Amino acid sequence: MNTKVKSLIILYTGTGKGKTTAALGAAVRSIGQGGRVCICQFIKSNDKTGEFLFFDKFTKQVDIYVLGKGFVRPKTDKNSLEKHCQAARKGLKFLREKLVSEKYQLVIADELLDAYNMGFIDKSELIEITDILPSGTHIIITGRSAPQELLDRAHTVTQMNEIKHHYNMGILAQKGIEF
Amino acid sequence: MNTKVKSLIILYTGTGKGKTTAALGAAVRSIGQGGRVCICQFIKSNDKTGEFLFFDKFTKQVDIYVLGKGFVRPKTDKNSLEKHCQAARKGLKFLREKLVSEKYQLVIADELLDAYNMGFIDKSELIEITDILPSGTHIIITGRSAPQELLDRAHTVTQMNEIKHHYNMGILAQKGIEF
Numbered sequence: 001m002n003t004k005v006k007s008l009i010i011l012y013t014g015t016g017k018g019k020t021t022a023a024l025g026a027a028v029r030s031i032g033q034g035g036r037v038c039i040c041q042f043i044k045s046n047d048k049t050g051e052f053l054f055f056d057k058f059t060k061q062v063d064i065y066v067l068g069k070g071f072v073r074p075k076t077d078k079n080s081l082e083k084h085c086q087a088a089r090k091g092l093k094f095l096r097e098k099l100v101s102e103k104y105q106l107v108i109a110d111e112l113l114d115a116y117n118m119g120f121i122d123k124s125e126l127i128e129i130t131d132i133l134p135s136g137t138h139i140i141i142t143g144r145s146a147p148q149e150l151l152d153r154a155h156t157v158t159q160m161n162e163i164k165h166h167y168n169m170g171i172l173a174q175k176g177i178e179f
Numbered sequence: 180m181n182t183k184v185k186s187l188i189i190l191y192t193g194t195g196k197g198k199t200t201a202a203l204g205a206a207v208r209s210i211g212q213g214g215r216v217c218i219c220q221f222i223k224s225n226d227k228t229g230e231f232l233f234f235d236k237f238t239k240q241v242d243i244y245v246l247g248k249g250f251v252r253p254k255t256d257k258n259s260l261e262k263h264c265q266a267a268r269k270g271l272k273f274l275r276e277k278l279v280s281e282k283y284q285l286v287i288a289d290e291l292l293d294a295y296n297m298g299f300i301d302k303s304e305l306i307e308i309t310d311i312l313p314s315g316t317h318i319i320i321t322g323r324s325a326p327q328e329l330l331d332r333a334h335t336v337t338q339m340n341e342i343k344h345h346y347n348m349g350i351l352a353q354k355g356i357e358f
Contacts, residue, residue, distance in 0.1 A: 005345070005348075010356075016339075017189075017337050018191060021201040021202075022197040022201040024208070025206075027204075028234070029200070029203070029233075029355055032228065032229030032232035032236075033354050049208065049211065050212045051208055054210055054211030055211075058237055154343060155343070155348060156344050156345045158196050159340045160201075160339050161193075162336075166184070169184075171187070174184075176214050177187060
């Protein structure tokens with residue numbers, strides 16, 4: 001059996017380190033093979049990350065956008081939460097435009113699942129993304145967990161489980177590793 | 180608590196897709212922050228992968244080496260197995276030289292754990308790598324599974340579990356995704 005498919009839906013989920021990094025690695029593979037890649041980072045607000053600095057500087061094949069307002073802390077007040085929510089909704093609209101543009105071989109919706117899990121994006125909107133995926137564009141979606149309907153639609157799902165993390169030894173986030 | 184550490188040992192293990200890709204993404208982060216990266220790919224023999232083509236072409240900050248003889252099939256005959264073993268042993272020597280050179284902020288030993296699991300490399304040799312790691316060099320080691328002694332020494336371990344893979348739907352490896 002050799003099923004031809006023009007558009008893969010790939011999910012990187014779980015609590016472990018490696019979801020965003022795996023998506024970035026996939027971007028490297030795609031551009032190495034001549035593709036164009038669009039990276040939309042939800043939740044995140046840092047444009048001084050290694051990925052941003054590198055992709056922005058070194059290659060015209062990657063368009064990278066930081067669309068969030070930063071890590072959403074527990075007990076965030078209602079006003080701040082509203083700002084996060086607005087950013088996510090604006091980001092979703094932007095992502096949809098990028099997807100239907102048919103310009104890209106790979107689109108990465110980084111932490112989109114977290115925006116969904118925080119209630120900023122509806123399940124129907126999440127699923128709809130897989131409906132509008134043009135032929136020839138793969139999508140990678142990351143975040144802690146995905147609803148069953150999305151898991152059902154995905155071709156590849158890897159759950160990244162944290163066995164151990166250096167945070168828990170009191171080692172802070174390292175430049176060039178975490179960001 | 181803020182423990183300072185100059186050299187992180189990071190393991191990406193498990194059966195799921197994303198181990199090598201996560202290591203490649205870490206390379207992007209490191210070079211984006213101005214680092215130098217060395218990627219040693221064990222077992223693998225393909226130098227037409229997206230990562231090879233991209234890193235080789237676009238940046239002088241990454242040295243990437245393909246050191247294996249290709250996927251080791253079950254029931255490989257003794258002669259071929261010996262060739263794989265020799266390549267892994269030569270690769271290990273090369274990796275050690277690169278590590279102690281102190282030239283790199285990040286060294287990636289891709290599929291080294293598979294070379295260990297196939298018996299090409301001893302446990303003591305695997306552990307020794309963490310002993311010779313110079314201050315200022317992080318290492319990422321990938322492969323299906325790691326011995327307990329290495330897990331104990333690692334700062335960060337993510338196990339990538341395959342929930343679903345498009346191979347199992349009869350979809351072949353995709354250029355720009357798997358390689």
